[in-house]
Amino acid sequence: MTVRKTTLATALAAVLAAAATSVLAAPLVGQPAPDFSVADTKGKTRTLGEFKGKRVVLEWHNQGCPFVVKHYDSGNMQRLQQKLTSDGVVWLTVISSAPGKQGYVTAAAADAYVTEKKATPTAVLLDGDGAVGRAYGAKTTPHMYVIDEKGVLVYAGAIDDKPSTDQADVEGAKSYVLAAYDDLKAGKPVATASTAPYGCSVKY
Amino acid sequence: MARWLLLMLALLPLGGHAAPITAPHVRVELVADEQSIRPGRDAWLGVRFAPERGWHVYWRNPGDSGEAPTVAWTVPSRLAVGALEWPAPTRIPIGPLANYGYEGETVLPARLDVPADLAGTTGVDVTARVQWLVCNEEECIPGTGTLGLTLPVDAGEPKASAAAPLFEAARARQPTPPPSGWTIGATADEATLSLVVRGIEAPLERPALFFPFGREVVEHAAEQTVTAIDGGFRLDVPRWMPSAALPESIDGILTLGERSYTISASVSGGSRIALEALALAFAGGLLLNLMPCVFPVLALKAFGLIGLARDDRRQARAHGLTYAFGVLASFWALTGVLLAVRAGGEPLGWGFQLQSPIVVAVLAGLFFWMALALLGVTTIGGSLMGVGDRLAAAGGHRGAFFSGVLATIVATPCSAPFMGTALGYALVQPAPLALGVFTALAAGLAFPYVAITFVPAIASHLPRPGRWMETLKELLAFPLLATVVWLTWVASQQGGPSTVAAILTELLLLGLLAWITARWRGGWSRLVAAGVAAASIAAVGTIGVVRDVSVVQAAADGWEPYSTARLDELLRQRRPVFVDFTAAWCVTCQVNERLVLSTPAVRQKMRDAGVTLVRADWTNPDPEITRALQQFGRDGVPLYVLYSGRQEDRPRILPQILTSDLVITELEQLDTRSPS
Secondary structure, three states: HHHHHHHHHHHHHHHHHHHHOOOOOOOOOEOOOOOOEEEEEOOOOEHHHHHHOEEEEEEEOOOOOOHHHHHHHHHHHHHHHHHHOOOOOEEEEEEEOOOOOOOOOOOHHHHHHHHHHHOOEEEEEEEOHHHHHHHOOOOOOOOEEEEOOOOEEEEEEEEEEEHHHOOHOOOOOEHHHHHHHHHHHHHOOOOOOOOOOOOOOOOO | OOOHHHHHHHHHOOOOOOOOOOEEEEHHHHHEOOOEEEOOEEEEEEEEEOOOOOOOOEEEEEOOOOOOEEEEEOOOOOEEEEEOOOOOOEEEEOOOEEEEEEEOOOEEEEEEEOOOOOOOEEEEEEEEEEEEEEEEEEEEOEEEEEEEEEEEEEEOOOOOOOOOOHHHHHHHOOOOOOOOOOEEEEEEEOEEEEEEEEEEOOOOOOOOOEEEOOOOOOOOOOOOOEEEEOOEEEEEEEOOOOOOOOOOOEEEEEEOEEEEEEEEEEOOOOHHHHHHHHHHHHHHHHOOOOOOOOOOHHHHHHHHHOOOOOOHHHHHHHHHHHHHHHHHHHHHHHHHHHHHHHHHHOOOEEEEHHHOHHHHHHHHHHHHHHHHHOOOOOOOOHHOOOOOOOOHHOOHHHHHHHHHHHHHHHHHOOOOHHHHHHHHHOOOOOOOOOOOHHHHHHHHHHHHHHHHHHOOHHHOOOOOOOOHHHHHHHHHHHHHHHHHHHHHHHHHHHHHHHOOOOOHHHHHHHHHHHHHHHHHOOOOOHHHHHHHHHHHHHHHHHHHHHHOOOOOOOOOOOOOOOOHHHHHHHHOOOOOEEEEEEEOOOHHHHHHHHHOOOHHHHHHHHHHHEEEEEEOOOOOOOHHHHHHHHOOOOOOOEEEEEEOOOOOOOOOOOOOOOOHHHHHHHHHOOOOOOOO
């Protein structure tokens, strides 16, 4: 009995050690997107399952990150949100910063930011323990994901092709998210389905 | 007051310094490694970053997050600043992610091209608009600023500036081209990218880490594992996206302990590429059938099938298969030799057979004899080619098998255009795959004859036998004789006039031998024939002994001979360079040289573009050139490489079959900033 317990404990320790040292394992594009269950700023529990039949965009967010600032201060992110949500897309802004780290905010502060920036996400998810971020292998803010109506991940990566903090680069950048959405809408396979995301590291 | 003034003067920057920007968590400054500029001598500028402890700035590829600094230079019109020369970074783990950057004080140097004529200039103003991102584990802060520096122009020997030690440190961490003894290959499967480095003599320095230039190459934070292999090591790195398309080549730097090397290795592997190589090898084998050295043999064998009765079909099939087996077995033997020699550490490439003038002489003799057989001078050996005989008389299965061997031997001098790529790929692969490629090549070579024996429809489309066959047979002797002419010319490049004399003597004696054996049978004539044959062999043997050492390669004509040192020097000077990897025995090479590279239009364009022409002549064995070929994943010639002269550009590899238009278009795209 003791022996068994020890074996079990060793196995558990090994698994934990592996988990601690492993890199973020991203879900594969073309595979079902991982489901999650996490509270939004209104205190409501949100799951991916509840949006079945709709297209979903996930945006990793940290309001202190200069790359995020670039896209919000230039109005680029809001324009994208406006365009897609008015088309029936569910837009979920995810904050995975751990308590005490940059970007970690209370529900009220997150809502105040949305109001101030005139952003229009469907919901802002508070992922302080990083469970959603790790499930998706979110590396940077912003890191963007597009999920089709069947719940399949069709795009993961950068918001556009200009990896910088310079607002001047928004003009003329190719939006990978928009391109993926357009392909999805046209019933075509997404041409550019994964890119290396850019930005600040997610503050797990 | 005077004291204050003195103190302020002392604090004023000397030449080579200007006011730094003190930004949050980092100081940024424009520096030069010398206090003055000397006309005609390149100087070094640099942007110095001094982040606070725990903060870092980024390398050219920032890794999972972050952003590389950018510098936009403004200098007087006659001067030019080169690209930033990034010192090797360190890998900075950030939680589950990894960044590539610099944690301590770092200078990012850039070369300032200074013309010899700076008359009337007393000082050079340099400004740099710098953008950066400085991060710690918690946050990132972008910064931007314009930095200025005025450097006096002075014909005297410049003095080192206060920043010189930082430049020295940056130089020490600057990646260099790998030592010429190394061969570096890359293979990839679904999940893992492997760099295979061989030819390392010293013990492996650790840690070994690969930093890719591109962001979508490897999983930056993943552990890289090093495995020692014979004569080197293998570095396995998990790929960025297992499903992503395989990159054409792996570019980045490899750090081993304190040293770092620039790596550009073409990627082989993955089932798709393996299949491609197999298909190419098969196509190359098919094409070999049409080469002047093989075609006569094959054509005559095909005629042997004409008019076969239905009953003979089965026998014909068996004959075809035995022939195919002969081809396969010879190729396997050849592969075995190649792999064994390579395992012994000797760099060996395709075409190595022709690097020995003795082999060339033996082949010339063989082709000459075959031509004599076709012309009816001799009957010895004719049956192997199916001369005049019906199948049943063609030596049975043993004869068919040796026909296959003969076809392989005569095919070796004719390297079809496709073969270089496929065989180059094969030779850097693990043995089973190498064997696979050679097998595909053999199958391609054997295929047409086997097809004729198996598909009666093809055979029935062949014309009826008649006198024309005799005429054609004799006619086919002449392509073989043409091959003899060519082989003799090749040998003349390798060994000079005495080698040519030896080969001609050999051919003369072979002719005599053919005449004697045809004219008389048995008795004393056998003795004489044996004597003549021995003399012929002796003639070939003299090549090994008497060989004109001082064969001057047709250098001149604007081409410089290849050496790694010379190429490195030219590239350091940022000159565009065209390297022609060639050999006298490589037909494709000769055709490209005559029809494209030596045409006035192409030569003029080369001159206009300021391209330095370098010829790597592989006619005789040259380990330096073999290694250079292997660095491009090749094991044979031709190979054409065009360097733009800009360090950030990868060399362009041109196709094996050139056209003037293609070369001119490539040259026009060079956009050379002509060296002053």
